[in-house]
Amino acid sequence: MKYGWLIKSGFWFGPKSLRDWPLFMCCLSLPIFPVAAFLVEKLLQQKYISNSVAVYLHVIVTTTSILYPVLVILRCDSAVQSGVTLMLFACIVWLKLVSYAHTNYDLRDLAKSLDKRETLSSYWNMDYSYDVSFKSLAYFMVAPTLCYQPSYPRTACIRKGWVVRQLIKLIIFTGFMGFIVEQYINPIVQNSEHPLKANLLYATERVLKLSVPNLYVWLCMFYCFFHLWLNILAELLRFGDREFYKDWWNARTVAEYWRMWNMPVHKWMVRHIYIPCLRIGISKRVAILIAFLVSAIFHELCIAIPFRIFKFWACIGIMFQVPLVIVTNYLQDKFNNSMVGNMMFWCFFSILGQPMCVLLYYHDLMNRKANRQ
Numbered sequence: 196m197k198y199g200w201l202i203k204s205g206f207w208f209g210p211k212s213l214r215d216w217p218l219f220m221c222c223l224s225l226p227i228f229p230v231a232a233f234l235v236e237k238l239l240q241q242k243y244i245s246n247s248v249a250v251y252l253h254v255i256v257t258t259t260s261i262l263y264p265v266l267v268i269l270r271c272d273s274a275v276q277s278g279v280t281l282m283l284f285a286c287i288v289w290l291k292l293v294s295y296a297h298t299n300y301d302l303r304d305l306a307k308s309l310d311k312r313e314t315l316s317s318y319w320n321m322d323y324s325y326d327v328s329f330k331s332l333a334y335f336m337v338a339p340t341l342c343y344q345p346s347y348p349r350t351a352c353i354r355k356g357w358v359v360r361q362l363i364k365l366i367i368f369t370g371f372m373g374f375i376v377e378q379y380i381n382p383i384v385q386n387s388e389h390p391l392k393a394n395l396l397y398a399t400e401r402v403l404k405l406s407v408p409n410l411y412v413w414l415c416m417f418y419c420f421f422h423l424w425l426n427i428l429a430e431l432l433r434f435g436d437r438e439f440y441k442d443w444w445n446a447r448t449v450a451e452y453w454r455m456w457n458m459p460v461h462k463w464m465v466r467h468i469y470i471p472c473l474r475i476g477i478s479k480r481v482a483i484l485i486a487f488l489v490s491a492i493f494h495e496l497c498i499a500i501p502f503r504i505f506k507f508w509a510c511i512g513i514m515f516q517v518p519l520v521i522v523t524n525y526l527q528d529k530f531n532n533s534m535v536g537n538m539m540f541w542c543f544f545s546i547l548g549q550p551m552c553v554l555l556y557y558h559d560l561m562n563r564k565a566n567r568q
Contacts, residue, residue, distance in 0.1 A: 201378050215277040221267040222281050225288050228260040229336050232292050236299055236327045246303070253296035261289045261496070268500050275560075278501025286493050290463055291336055294343040297467050299327070302345075338434050339425040341463040348435030358430050365423045372415045379408040380553070389558040390551055398554075405550040413549060421457070448523035448536040449516055449544070464490070487517055504559045508552055519543060 232253060239249040264285040268278045326345065335343050387401040388394075417440075425439045443456035454461055464486045472482035491513035498509045523536035 198378070198382050201382070202374060215271075215273045217267055217271045218264075218273050218277045218281045221264055222284055225260065225264075225284060226336070228256055228288060228292060229295075229332060231256045232295055233327070233329055233332050236295075239303075240327045246300075250296075250300070253292070257289055257292045257296070260292060261285055265496070265500050269503065273501075275501045279497060282497045282500055286497060287341070288336075290341045290460075291343065294341055294463060294467055295332065295335065297471075298343045334432070337428075338432055339428045339439065339459065340434070340436065341459045342466055350430075350433045350435050353430055353433060358427055361423050361427050361430075365419055365427070368415050368419050368423070372412050372419070375408050375412050375415075380405065380412065383408070384554060384557050387554055387558075390554045401554065402547060402550045405553065406546045409550050409553060410545050413545065417456075425459075446537060446540060447534060448527050449519040449540055450524060451536075452540055452544075453516070453520075460490075483520075484517060487514060498556065502556055502560055504556060506555070506559055508555045508559075512548055512552055515548075516544075 235244075235249050235252045235256065238244045239246065244252070264281050268281060328345070331345050332343075334347075338347065340347070383401065383405045387405075388397065390398040390402060421439045426437060428434070429437055438458050440458055441455035443452050446452035446455060468486045468489055469482050472485055473479065477485070491510040494513050495507060495510040499505050499507070519539065523539055526535045526539070
């Protein structure tokens with residue numbers, strides 16, 4: 196009623212999208228790094244290199260896999276959407292390569308003790324022997340998981356009709372997200388002022404007005420990616436573990452939310468950050484803080500690099516979750532079985548936090564463009 200019909204054909208693709216071929220080629224070249232990691236493990240298995248040399252080579256491969264896309268994005272005048280997509284792919288590759296190297300390192304240790312390996316194998320009913328297989332790595336790189344293991348539970352068949360129905364839903368809800376962004380979020384953001392420089396009352400009104408469409412987009416994004424896309428991918432690969440999320444909307448504390456909303460990343464954090472920290476004597480609280488710091492760094496990479504804005508808003512937003520974890524845990528202990536923590540999560544994370552980040556990055560981006568002109 197206020198702005199008319201704002202949707203135009205090709206709204207997902209800006210004028211820069213056709214010039215994003217360097218980012219596209221960079222994305223196509225990312226499989227080089229899993230191949231390099233496989234060659235390192237193969238050389239180690241055949242005793243051409245030592246264990247310490249393999250560790251150094253894995254560090255080089257994983258570091259290059261994340262720095263290479265960063266350099267390509269910073270050197271190319273590309274669309275923000277293309278940069279975000281490339282950084283997401285690069286971060287996924289990095290997480291998978293770290294898991295591949297770390298798990299193989301543990302499997303080599305297990306292989307040195309035959310009794311321990313047999314005990315684990317019989318307990319989990321799985322083969323945990325150290326065997327470098329390119330087929331296992333290739334399956335892992337496309338599977339909807341971030342934690343490597345030689346084999347995974349598999350389903351009996353592919354339900355083709357089910358896959359088609361989920362693809363139709365994915366197309367519909369992706370279009371719905373685009374509609375909300377173009378019709379509601381863009382006008383609100385464009386008619387706003389910088390939230391840290393504007394009048395407090397006006398800035399609060401903009402944030403609250405933006406919170407409703409932003410929440411719908413966020414929920415649609417979650418539904419499209421975690422429920423539809425990951426299940427489609429799992430079905431096509433006959434991947435048996437479908438626990439991609441839990442009922443995070445009922446989380447009574449912020450800590451519960453982070454344990455339930457993104458299960459692949461949560462399992463990776465527990466397996467490759469939290470437990471190794473505990474093994475070397477770091478306390479649980481410090482280990483949790485390190486896990487949040489790693490998460491904050493990657494959130495910042497996925498946003499700051501494509502936007503070319505290094506104000507660390509995303510990093511600050513993630514690290515702000517740490518005091519919220521402490522407060523909501525205290526409230527949960529004080530008022531047992533209450534939803535006070537749940538209300539605080541929805542208020543600070545969804546209603547205030549995300550819209551504030553959107554406004555901050557938008558105005559910083561507009562200021563950067565104005566300064567360049």
